[in-house]
Amino acid sequence: MALGNSKATYGCVSRGIHWLAVLLLIASFTLVWSDLTGYHKSVGVAILAVAAVRIVWTLVQPSPEALGNLPRWQHVAAKATHGLLLLWLLVMPLSGWAMSSAAGRPTSFFGLFSLPPLLGPDRALAGQIREFHETVATLGLLLIAVHVAAALWHHYVVKDGTLMRMVPCRFAKCSCGGHEPRAVGADVPHGGGSPEKASGCCGGGDPEKPKSGCGCGGH
Ligand code: HEM
Numbered sequence: 001m002a003l004g005n006s007k008a009t010y011g012c013v014s015r016g017i018h019w020l021a022v023l024l025l026i027a028s029f030t031l032v033w034s035d036l037t038g039y040h041k042s043v044g045v046a047i048l049a050v051a052a053v054r055i056v057w058t059l060v061q062p063s064p065e066a067l068g069n070l071p072r073w074q075h076v077a078a079k080a081t082h083g084l085l086l087l088w089l090l091v092m093p094l095s096g097w098a099m100s101s102a103a104g105r106p107t108s109f110f111g112l113f114s115l116p117p118l119l120g121p122d123r124a125l126a127g128q129i130r131e132f133h134e135t136v137a138t139l140g141l142l143l144i145a146v147h148v149a150a151a152l153w154h155h156y157v158v159k160d161g162t163l164m165r166m167v168p169c170r171f172a173k174c175s176c177g178g179h180e181p182r183a184v185g186a187d188v189p190h191g192g193g194s195p196e197k198a199s200g201c202c203g204g205g206d207p208e209k210p211k212s213g214c215g216c217g218g219h
């Protein structure tokens, strides 16, 4: 499978970064809820780096087109949600870093190195940033819940290939043998007979028989 995105699907780099960010977020929440603030901060620094790489990658790569014939507002909502999630991935660690700086505490990455303070010590400001950090964390969790619900709705209700085109490459059973998968609803040419409609890579059909089900057009 290709490293870069195409108009039809996410490449391995986008998928890998997406799921790495999800794992780091799970670690970050688990650590802070276990009162392991030092490790929470270190994982947060890693999220900042991953978010920066991801934003640059998203900007230089084509954005896969929405699948299916869904209403326009849903395409706009999906784009807006993705943009807000990326912004959130930046704002959370930056506000955490600012909070630690204002509290006069170091921001270390697992004891290997420390980031320079973003602000001078100011306890009142540290308290305000903390409230912001907590509130925005909660808003992000709500947004993630909407995002995950939408992904599951695409997979189980609409039954298109939206979720499968974000599955990490090593778990994606259906490969198009180096060819681009087709978007859902696109005509799949095959030797005569009535035209077949693609259902997105692995978005339908038997993954063991990817020839038509994954929209690879006979490849
Ligand atoms: C995406 C990254 C991050 C997420 C999702 C996140 C989320 C959270 C959450 C949910 C809390 C608990 C709030 C509460 O008490 O209810 C928290 C607390 C905190 N976070 Fe973060 N955070 C992130 C990154 C960072 C970073 C990079 C730093 C510092 C460099 C940081 C520093 C702190 C501190 C100092 C607290 C207070 C912990 C305590 O009360 O002991 N966070 N964060």
Ligand code: HEM
Pocket: 014, 018, 021, 022, 025, 058, 064, 066, 078, 081, 082, 083, 085, 086, 088, 089, 144, 147, 148, 151, 162, 163, 164, 165, 166
């Ligand atoms: C179990 C949890 C998750 C699932 C099942 C999931 C699923 C997906 C799917 C299927 C897509 C592709 C959507 C499309 O093709 O239109 C996607 C894209 C995206 N997801 Fe998630 N996601 C999850 C968690 C998260 C989290 C925690 C974040 C960030 C906080 C996130 C941020 C994004 C972003 C920004 C995109 C747009 C593509 C990109 O820029 O990489 N997702 N997700």
